[in-house]
Amino acid sequence: MNTWSKWFVAALSAVLALSIFLPTASADKLSDLEKEKQQVEQEKNNLNSEIQSKNNAIVENQTKLEKIMNKIQELNGEIEETQGKIDGVQAQIDQTKVEIDELKESIEELERKIAEREELLKERARAIQLSGGSVDYIDVLLGANSFVDFIDRASAVNTLIEADREIMREQAEDKKLLAEQKAEVEEKLAKQESQKAELVDLKDSLDAQKKKQDDLQDDLKAEQKRLAKEKSKLEEDHAKAMNISSSLEKKIGKEQKRLAEIARKAEEERKAKEAAARKAAAKKAAQSSAPAATVTQAAAPKSSAGFIRPAAGRHTSGFGGRDIGAGAETHLGYDIANSPGTPIHAAASGYVSHAGSMGGYGNVIIITHVINGQSYATTYAHLNSINVSVGQAVSQGQNIGGMGNTGRSTGPHLHFEIHIGNWNGARSNAVDPASYIGG
Known part of the structure; x- marks a missing residue:
């Protein structure tokens, strides 16, 4: 690797490290x-x-x-x-x-x-x-x-x-x-x-x-x-x-x-x-x-909005109305089913604003992001383990917890939400995650 390329990579790493712990x-x-x-x-x-x-x-x-x-x-x-x-x-x-x-x-x-x-x-x-x-x-x-x-x-x-x-x-x-x-x-x-x-x-x-x-x-x-x-x-x-x-x-x-x-x-x-x-x-x-060398970095596939799919598994329920057996409800997230403990990854870099139990969510992590000047919040619910703490900086793709069946859940799965702006209890600014992680 050329000297200038090594210098560029070192500088970029320092910038990322600084942004994570700020x-x-x-x-x-x-x-x-x-x-x-x-x-x-x-x-x-x-x-x-x-x-x-x-x-x-x-x-x-x-x-x-x-x-x-x-x-x-x-x-x-x-x-x-x-x-x-x-x-x-x-x-x-x-x-x-x-x-x-x-x-x-x-x-x-x-x-x-x-x-x-x-x-x-x-x-x-x-x-x-x-x-x-x-x-x-x-x-x-x-x-x-x-x-x-x-x-x-x-x-x-x-x-x-x-x-x-x-x-x-x-x-x-x-x-x-x-x-x-x-x-x-x-x-x-x-x-x-x-x-x-x-x-x-x-x-x-x-x-x-x-x-x-x-x-x-x-x-x-x-x-x-x-x-x-x-x-x-x-x-x-x-x-x-x-x-x-x-x-x-x-x-x-x-x-x-x-x-x-x-x-x-x-x-x-x-x-x-x-x-x-x-x-x-x-x-x-x-x-x-x-000639300028191209710096490559391994990363999970991301959408044009900058988010990646947070877990491997089968998509079981989408955004909008659905029948849960006891009547219809509005489902404000994207469900991915897999075996308990399946790794959950941060959909984008950001900061943990909540990590703990929250009613029907069970064990849940909420991460605050800013992407291209726009703030977002992502929610990861029903976890059986949490690997991050409040205020912690996380990078995109980082393992933040394990898939589980806590809270109001009918089987091991990840309930994933994306909010434009900050998360709120009414989830009034929730959007369809499929449009951001490529379905």
């Missing part, structure tokens, strides 16, 4: 912000976990509440059915009492007849007593004056005897009927009262069960209110954390701008020194009358 003074500040943001992200994740736990408790409590309400509804049905039976038996009791009232007249009539007969029998007994203690129907017959008088006396005696017999028979029958009627209605009423008592006991038991279920329902409703209040407080805390996170995101954005400005100045200085080196080399070559 912004390290700002790394500590950005690193502190990143740590603060990671702490807030952790707090948000913890709050999300607690909110989800409260949600689960509310759902579980609601399930218990629904079971209790169903049990109460079932008990209400049983109570209504039992009350219907009680009402039915009470109606029978009322009807039996009506029947008893109707029988009272018959019973009173029987009792009157029995009393009259008893009085008649008493009168006959007193008459017998006054006549000497007995009535001799033979003397009546023998006292007849004629045969016709005898027949009349015999007929009268038979009538009296039969009347006494009839009185005694009716008396016995009426007393038996009275006893039967009283026993029948009393037994019927006793059975109905017993049945009513059983039903009343059943209703009291159901009412007691319902009271317990009502108390439990009140307790569960109170618990539901308590859980909802606690969840609301956690959501307020989460909202505050989100606001803090937004504030930190602005701070990080400010640091990104500062890094981008440093990168821009470094690029301008690098270009100026490269131009000066080329001019000096051309002058040297002209003085020595030797």
Whole structure:
């Protein structure tokens, strides 16, 4: 290699080295912000976990509440059915009492007849007593004056005897009927009262069960209110954390701008020194009358925009709308699938503005670039390893991490984004990476 060529390469290397290590003074500040943001992200994740736990408790409590309400509804049905039976038996009791009232007249009539007969029998007994203690129907017959008088006396005696017999028979029958009627209605009423008592006991038991279920329902409703209040407080805390996170995101954005400005100045200085080196080399070559040698440097294929493909593997998902099975979403990146640990390379030279965990991104690296005066940010998500730190200068093609499956991911792959300008949480300036890395 000619002396002037060696001098040119040495000068170019010095310029590149200088441009790489220039912004390290700002790394500590950005690193502190990143740590603060990671702490807030952790707090948000913890709050999300607690909110989800409260949600689960509310759902579980609601399930218990629904079971209790169903049990109460079932008990209400049983109570209504039992009350219907009680009402039915009470109606029978009322009807039996009506029947008893109707029988009272018959019973009173029987009792009157029995009393009259008893009085008649008493009168006959007193008459017998006054006549000497007995009535001799033979003397009546023998006292007849004629045969016709005898027949009349015999007929009268038979009538009296039969009347006494009839009185005694009716008396016995009426007393038996009275006893039967009283026993029948009393037994019927006793059975109905017993049945009513059983039903009343059943209703009291159901009412007691319902009271317990009502108390439990009140307790569960109170618990539901308590859980909802606690969840609301956690959501307020989460909202505050989100606001803090937004504030930190602005701070990080400010640091990104500062890094981008440093990168821009470094690029301008690098270009100026490269131009000066080329001019000096051309002058040297002209003085020595030797043709200028072409300096070659091995590099990964790059697009006209200055980016290279960040990983080897199969392109699985592009930029724009896509169906993820649970509905459509807007995919703001370019996915490359390969085995876990596949090397991830910086798509262009720049400075690491984030290296760590970030929600659905999982482990993610964000690099700030300035290419031809335009600032960019590239994002490398779902990594299983990170080989760089915040504020570090990286060169194009440098190994910055390994492909993984962290965060919201369905398999080992790299989710790669390109943003015109600085990266922001809304990713409002994301562009299709395929247009920059050649598909």
